[in-house]
Amino acid sequence: MVSSPVVNTYPLSSYTFGTKEPKMEKDTSVADRLARMKVNYMKEGMRTSVEAILLVQEHNHPHILLLQIGNTFCKLPGGRLKPGENEIEGLKRKLTSKLGANSPALVPDWQIGECVAIWWRPNFETIMYPYCPPHITKPKRYGPVISTIPQQLSRFRFNMIST
Template structure:
């Protein structure tokens, strides 16, 4: 039983936030096959990859929107990334969020409030496919990805790398849209169904 207090999320209007840019952050991989090849090398050195990603909610027209980073004109992803070996999940997600969305000035770092883990996904093999469970015949999964709710402050400044776009995508567009957003992002609306949204007009 999830208590209504622990699952309540305040969502502020998109207009409450200010967006700027910062130097580009180059992607380490230019293709999916490159990424999977690098994952294989890292697995040999460090074992299973552990990654954390953030669900950042804003509202427009009284409807929840998710902030997604867009690479090029097609590929979208949640802010986050791979943890260092032995790194704490919460601290690692804060580090990743700051590298993706905070200014380079130490005095203007957002106060990232990491909330509940909303979903866990598993990558059984060095392939793109991931599951919301670890298949029983897989004894050594290659990646575990956790999605966390991040409670945004009422006002914040985000600095987006110049080679990326930050999009606010409505939940209804994500729902069941696996072709556009993939299995992880397209199931966020179902994961969010257990949370109580409070639309705050600032």
């Protein structure tokens, strides 16, 4: 019998939060965003994106922390990697830029766990797949799938640490 990996979660009260200047969405609509992504894909080809699932506990239950973009849009922290960049180092860079303090003296020591999922988008549409369809030779890979995180995390056991 294979045991499930254990993830330690700590109370939300164990963390200190500050604020950063808000970043507004680059596009005014989903259609504009997809058009911009298509242009970038034609120029740069397929780029890998990484996103972090940050877990905390509240009321003895795991919660996922999301970034709020603008007034209504929420997303996982992360983004596109530089060409040839390692996923772990790229994720640490993205987390530091999006969540780290505005002081070069305070560099976070991010602890990166295992990959939870890989998703593929064969076209510039809203449909994403947990596999690359066999008839697709040049997939477009980007974007979070927040609604599937509970299913992806169901293979883990959570150890609720109290402080």
